[in-house]
Amino acid sequence: MSESLVLLEVKDLKKHFPIHRGVFKKVVGHVKAVDGVSFTLNAGETLGLVGESGCGKTTVGRMLMGAYRPTFGNIWFQPPNDEPRVDLAEIRPEQMKPLRRHIQMVFQDPFASLNPRMTIRQILAEPLVVNKIARGRELEARVRELIELVGLKLIHLKRYPHAFSGGQRQRISIARAMALFPSLLVADEPTSALDVSVQAQIVNLSLEIQDKLGLAYLFISHDLGLVRHFSKKIVLMYVGRVVEYAPAEPLFARPRHPYTEALMSNVPSTKPEMAGRKIILKGDPADPINPPPGCPFHPRCLYSEEVCSTVEPPLKEVEPGHLVACHRAETLNLAGCDALGCAV
């Protein structure tokens, strides 16, 4: 697979959930969970999707999986073997089925994402059987290959999920996701339910698998340090919108959006002697039902001006490949990771 091939191109993606009230379930408003998100992901690369809870990052992942139908926008996906690219936002459900195997997902909670009544062998075999990829001896061989890929042993195959620790279950989830040779893995907070020592194991395993199989990751997380470790490009979301979209290095060296700067400074550091400046934001993240006018971040922003409360800033390119949605992006000189003394 060539490195420059565009695997996924998301364009102005929106998802508005209606709010129903009253006896006749009248629509009284919308939760703008995702409100205009665009990014591209190349084959074999990792894109980090970062934001606080409620910013819509999980909804983006679910739309890619076909679990939600977008309200607006396109999700251009390039299937392997030079097939023409398809828009997952427009596609009919029966056309989606053969494409599903190319996009797989790993969930946050390893205790809820495995069926407790199935053995690990059944769990790993199911995607292969459902998609009629393998049967009989071939199936068994593939299952064995998968369990070894994620560093578990063959004797584990006949056990049930309850017999495994959180980290081991997450390994099984990864093995199941790998069963159909996907070209894109959507990992939604795959390590946030795990202890740090186990988290490191899963991180290493994920990097190893990516090097070996060359698939692309959409890595959804709230942990900037982890995202930096993984990702080539990073999308930062705030109340359904992209506030900054840039390659990892320039983003951490010189963020252009005040929200990025604040997030970076808020990551707790394990080096108390070099604990840097903390930018404590006022208030809570904006309400996606009723976002503030103008820039959704302006009520919490340290640098906001009058224009911020009236005009919504467009996402514009300030440097090649570095997009930011801030009126003051050109004039502000925000502190990067080194200047802040931050932990990531």
Added chain:
Amino acid sequence: MVPTLEVQDLRVHFMLDEGTVRAVDGVSFSLRDGKTLGIVGESGSGKSVIGQSILRIVPPPGRIVEGKILLKVEDGNGTTSQLDLAQLNPHGKEARNIRGSDVAMIFQEPMNSFSPLHTIGNQIIEALRLHSDVSKNEARNRAIEMLGRVGIPRPEHRIDSYPHQLSGGMRQRAMIAMALVCNPRVLIADEPTTALDVTIQAQIIELLKDLQEEFGMAILFISHNLGVVAEISHDVLVVYFGRVMEQAPVDVLFREPLHPYTRALLKSVPGIDTPVRSKLATIDGTIPDPHEYIPGCPFFGRCDQCGGDTVCRDDAYVLTKVAENHSVACPMVCVTE
């Protein structure tokens, strides 16, 4: 000087049908006024049980089988004595008088620790009126004042909100207001920021630091997040399998950790100096079976220092003082030091 709270050789065991789980197995520490002691450990290390045992709310079949929990008590004449909380009846009047007034606690998920049927104001007023002799009006004013102090906007309106009407960060602030309204001398914070976003987490940490400066209470801060503990604590206790592995002032512990477990934990988090996409240091294996009794070092077998030397496992566990305020429980480190 008598510390505000002193825990000596605390052992909390859970008697289960399958055997005894030694959740806390010989933990000692002391808390001083205006200082924060951080307790870090992974899940299953017994860190929460330490907090619960101080308030005497360890769920059955858990029981304090040994040890002392000494709370400094001042009578009116300026003499101080120590009250052993471990000897109290957990359901008795004395224990209930201490809970919420001398020792208060905040929890991880404020949604589950407030009653959903009562307004936050009523819950704060109830706590206040239980422990001090104030009129309803006075209590309401105190509650409003406290809610304002923890940074809740328009507290005179918010006092009549139900917990579900507040955001996660605001609920945690209300929880802190309720805990501090009786002016406790010890505040136990069990993972108070784990359910919150990083920007809100930073707000809450800042708030706790400010309130500590103002009210001068001692804080026992329990967390699995090394970074959060590093930011808020003055001293840190690293626990593993119910035992203290290392204890040191915060700058010493994070600058020059001595115990292989502490070192491994610190190395496993990607930091600014970790090359991108490099292999992170991991800790092999898993925490031992909780029913097992290990006389020596419970980290044996996962440790990169002992190299299969069974001395670590078989020698009795001892916490050795290696420097002023710095103790380590590793046979290898302590011998070479």
